[in-house]
Amino acid sequence: MEQTDDRPQSSAVAVEYVRPEVRLLPTPTAETEAFWTGGRDGRLLIYRCRSCERWFHPGSAACFRCRSIDVGPEPVSGRGRVAAFTINRQPWIPGFPPPYVVAMIELAEQPDVRVVSNVVGVAPESVSVGLEVEVFFEQWEDIWLPLFRPAAGVIDE
Amino acid sequence: MSEPGVLFDGKAVLTGAGKSQVGRRLGRGGLELTIEAALRAIADAGLDPSAIDGVASYPGPGVPDPGFSGATVTELRNALGLRSTWFTSSMETAGQIGPAIDACMAVATGLAEHVLVFRSVWESTAQTAGRASVLVGGGRLTGHLEPFGPFGAVSAANWLAMPAQRYMHDFGLTREQLGAIAINARRNAGLNPDAVYRTPMTMEDYLEARMISDPFCLYDCDVPCDGATAVIISRREAAAGLPKPPLTVESVGTGMFERATWDQRADITTMAAHDAATTLWERTALRPADVDIAQLYDGFSFLTVQWLEALGFCEHGKVGEFIEGGHRIALDGELPLNTSGGQLSGGRLHGMGFLHEACVQLWGEGGDRQVRKPPELAAVAVGGGPVAGAMLLSRRD
Numbered sequence: 001m002e003q004t005d006d007r008p009q010s011s012a013v014a015v016e017y018v019r020p021e022v023r024l025l026p027t028p029t030a031e032t033e034a035f036w037t038g039g040r041d042g043r044l045l046i047y048r049c050r051s052c053e054r055w056f057h058p059g060s061a062a063c064f065r066c067r068s069i070d071v072g073p074e075p076v077s078g079r080g081r082v083a084a085f086t087i088n089r090q091p092w093i094p095g096f097p098p099p100y101v102v103a104m105i106e107l108a109e110q111p112d113v114r115v116v117s118n119v120v121g122v123a124p125e126s127v128s129v130g131l132e133v134e135v136f137f138e139q140w141e142d143i144w145l146p147l148f149r150p151a152a153g154v155i156d157e
Numbered sequence: 158m159s160e161p162g163v164l165f166d167g168k169a170v171l172t173g174a175g176k177s178q179v180g181r182r183l184g185r186g187g188l189e190l191t192i193e194a195a196l197r198a199i200a201d202a203g204l205d206p207s208a209i210d211g212v213a214s215y216p217g218p219g220v221p222d223p224g225f226s227g228a229t230v231t232e233l234r235n236a237l238g239l240r241s242t243w244f245t246s247s248m249e250t251a252g253q254i255g256p257a258i259d260a261c262m263a264v265a266t267g268l269a270e271h272v273l274v275f276r277s278v279w280e281s282t283a284q285t286a287g288r289a290s291v292l293v294g295g296g297r298l299t300g301h302l303e304p305f306g307p308f309g310a311v312s313a314a315n316w317l318a319m320p321a322q323r324y325m326h327d328f329g330l331t332r333e334q335l336g337a338i339a340i341n342a343r344r345n346a347g348l349n350p351d352a353v354y355r356t357p358m359t360m361e362d363y364l365e366a367r368m369i370s371d372p373f374c375l376y377d378c379d380v381p382c383d384g385a386t387a388v389i390i391s392r393r394e395a396a397a398g399l400p401k402p403p404l405t406v407e408s409v410g411t412g413m414f415e416r417a418t419w420d421q422r423a424d425i426t427t428m429a430a431h432d433a434a435t436t437l438w439e440r441t442a443l444r445p446a447d448v449d450i451a452q453l454y455d456g457f458s459f460l461t462v463q464w465l466e467a468l469g470f471c472e473h474g475k476v477g478e479f480i481e482g483g484h485r486i487a488l489d490g491e492l493p494l495n496t497s498g499g500q501l502s503g504g505r506l507h508g509m510g511f512l513h514e515a516c517v518q519l520w521g522e523g524g525d526r527q528v529r530k531p532p533e534l535a536a537v538a539v540g541g542g543p544v545a546g547a548m549l550l551s552r553r554d
Contacts, residue, residue, distance in 0.1 A: 024306040027297040032304075057421065058304060064416055084425055086318035087371040092311045102310040102370075104319055104420050114420050118308045129326045145307050 012131055012155045017120040022095030025143050031059035034073030039137030039144025045073035046113065055110045078135030079108040079151060080115070087124045099124050105133055105148055121149035163407060164440050169261035170403035171550065172271070172391040173202025174516040179351050179384030179504050181281045187227025187385075191277040192236055194385035202389040203400040204271060209389075210242045211269030213256035215276055215508070217246030224283025227385055233275065243268040251411035251433060252454075252539040252546030253508025257390060258409045264392040271395060276509035277385035284381055305419075314378055314457065316419040317541060318370040321459040324426045325372060328474035330462065332372055336363040337483040338458040338494075339376040339501050345488065346498025348526035353382050353504040377458040382504030386513045402552060404519050410437030410538070410547030417543035426474070427467070429545035430460075430538065434467040437547045445469035448549075449532035450518050451492050452511035455499040460541035468536055468547070493528045508539035512548065519552045 028036045031047070035058070038045030047059035051068035055076070062069045085103035101124045104114040119127055133148040175197030177190040199206055218229045230246045233239070243263045251258055253276055260272035298306040310316060324330055340363060346352035358376065366374040396403040412432035415422055422428065438444070445468060453464035462476045470492060471479040480486055486494035497503045497514040504510070515535035517523050538547040 020309075023309075024302075024311070025297050026303045026307055027299045029303075058418075084319035084323035086315055086322055086373075087368075088309060088315055088318075089368045090312070090314070090370060093309060096309050098309075100309055102305075102308055102315050102319065104425065112421075112423060114425075116305055116308060116310065116420050129323060143307070147308075 011126055011128065012150050013123040013126040014121060014150070014155050015123050017149070019138060020096040022093060023140055023145065024093060025140055028143070031061065035059065035146070036143050038073065038075070039139070039146060042137065043075040044078045044135045044146050046076050046107065046115075047071055048074045055107065055113045057113050057115060076107055076109050080105040080133055080148070081111075082119060082127060082129055082131040082133060083111070083114055084129065085119065085127055087127075101127050103127070103148070115146065117146055117148050119148050122155060163405065164409065165261055165265035165406060167405055168265040168393045169406040170391055170393050170396050171388055171406070171516055172396050172399050172401060172403055173198045173200070173204065173389035174513045175199070175201050175387045176351065176513055177385040179353065179382055179506065181353060181380070181382055182285055183279075183383040184282055185279070185383060187224070187277055187279040188232055188236060190279065190383060190385040191228035191233055191275055194277070194387040195233060195237065195273055195275055198273065198387035198389050201401070202271070202391070204389065206237055206239065209239055209271050209273045211260060211263055211272030212239060212241055212244040213260045213263075213272055213274045214246045215250065215253045215256050216248035220248065224278060224280035224381070227277030227279045239273075243272070250546070251409070251413075252544050254512055254537065254539050254546045254548060255411070257388065257512060258411060258546060258548065260390040261406050261409065264390055267392070270392045272390045273387060274390055274509075275385060275387040276507055278505065278507050279383040280381035280505065281383045312370070313542070314370045314373055317457050317459060318373050319420075320425050320428070321457070322372050324459070324462070327426055328477065330477040332364065333360060334477040334481050335372065335377060335458045335462070336360055337480045337486070338455060338461050339363055341483045341486050342455060342495050342499040342501040342503070345496050345526055346502035348524070349497045349503060352498040352502055353380055354498075354502040373457060373459070376501065379456045379500035379505040380502070382506070384504055384506050386506050386509035388509070388512055388516060401520055404516060404550045404552060407443055407534070407549040407551050408437050408441035410434050410545070412436035413545070419542045428463050428541060429543050430463045430467040430540065433540075433545035433547045434464070434469065434538070437549060438469065441549060443534065443549060447534050448492065448536045449530070449534050450496060450515070450528055451494050451536045452496070452515045452538070453494060453536070454508060454511060454539040454541060455495055455501050456505065456541050458501065461495070461499075463541065464538045468538060488526065489529050496523060496526050496528060511537050511539055515550050519550060
């Protein structure tokens, strides 16, 4: 396992991700369409202010920091860390069985920008705050859901 | 005459409180329950319905979630034939008691003399009939479910479990400490004949309960119920001669300093509660140490943790030590908490139940659950995540 010196040791344990039978799909809006469809081109698109150059999420028609309206979606690396997570154990949705991990992923580009998603390909009990993750996309009809898995090199195989 | 510096010049007072039948799957209509609570509150204030010239409620019309609103202001006004000089409903406000704060402003400025403020839910009955359609109806997600539902996070339990677990990670809060909130609520509910769940609960029961979304188990989540709550907020001059000592609204907390989101707050171990609490204390000379009882929202146990630190009863991150063992928050403790059983055991009256219980305790009408030392100042705080509002009520003249 390759790790750089500043990379915390992870105890994450790999498991095979099985795509659920069902996912509830979003209704993209003008401000969320890029987020839900960027995966078509393999890109995670997050809103950025072209005036102050800072990222923000969810997308909006103005930068909440500097109030510029020169804003729009741009690709990010898709890498980040788990800022917070929960293991959901309650069966809410027929065809999407628990347990599964729901997490806030802080983006490598700017840690105070968080994306809520699932962390998969890892045993739920071995997910921890700070776990390094990377995005991949799962297509459902016209939606490409950004999902996250442990970044290459941080997981025990 | 009120003291200088009291918010609203001391003109906003509570004169009555009422609650409908509360329970699981009552099978009664939302409007019927609302009318029951309203008429009880009006009678409690010693008023005739013809004296009610203002009406305010949360959330108002247009909310699709089944049973989230048992009746709107319009429905209640029409049903009771109320002649109003002022009325409002809102969801974009300081939590579920935001309209109560609006009512304080209305009476203080003379727009109304006696405002009926209510909150009505019948989620238990509605969800029994219609819940499945929300999640498997084949439609697409919109609104607050759009960002989270695709990842199976369809419940506020999921959205709030994340910051709860991060708080535990950062500050060492334990499940046993969270459990103290739930067990305290259940113990108090056992003394409240209106509470939904009254069977005693031990720490073992709590720790062995099935998990919903880590760190929340079943008993960290409140229980949907049917029921309505109402209070009467009056202009002080108009309260002269009424049967109960008026309760003064000493301050209100309405702050919201960041974007209203569940996931983007700069510090995810705090919530909008902290902003509401900041404004509450900015508007009064009273201090947290002056508070005798606390009625703090417990839609999830962790939200009470948030309010305890937001309101300054504990330092940020130190709530676990304060609630451990439950002694300080018990009826005979230094800060009796959620004396009716809260929403965890009393039922999810959605915020207004806490305001109702503060009135009951300040008037000394708590019966078996009345706190031992007659309270003079109550803190009421409702909401979680991006929803927050707070109020300080006193019995002083």
